[in-house]
Amino acid sequence: MGHTPRRPDGSQGPLRRGRAPRPRLPALVGEHPRRHTGRTLRGLCQDMHDHLRSSGLVELLETVFRQLPEPVAPPLVCATSS
Numbered sequence: 303m304g305h306t307p308r309r310p311d312g313s314q315g316p317l318r319r320g321r322a323p324r325p326r327l328p329a330l331v332g333e334h335p336r337r338h339t340g341r342t343l344r345g346l347c348q349d350m351h352d353h354l355r356s357s358g359l360v361e362l363l364e365t366v367f368r369q370l371p372e373p374v375a376p377p378l379v380c381a382t383s384s
Contacts, residue, residue: 327346
């Protein structure tokens with residue numbers, strides 16, 4: 303018996319070689335077709351990663367959370383007081 307390869311989404315069946323991949327995020331493509339038609343999920347993830355690195359977000363978050371404020375009351379007290 304031959305091995306049936308798994309698709310990237312985990313389902314079984316023959317892979318669709320030679321055809322355009324199905325959109326993984328159809329709602330995103332539907333909302334922004336000019337930007338996302340024909341894009342791969344890997345490409346989208348890489349773009350997001352590159353943006354987060356170039357914006358310096360990691361360094362900003364490290365700075366913000368380096369020194370946390372001293373809590374003065376438990377969260378439940380703050381949430382229930384009016």
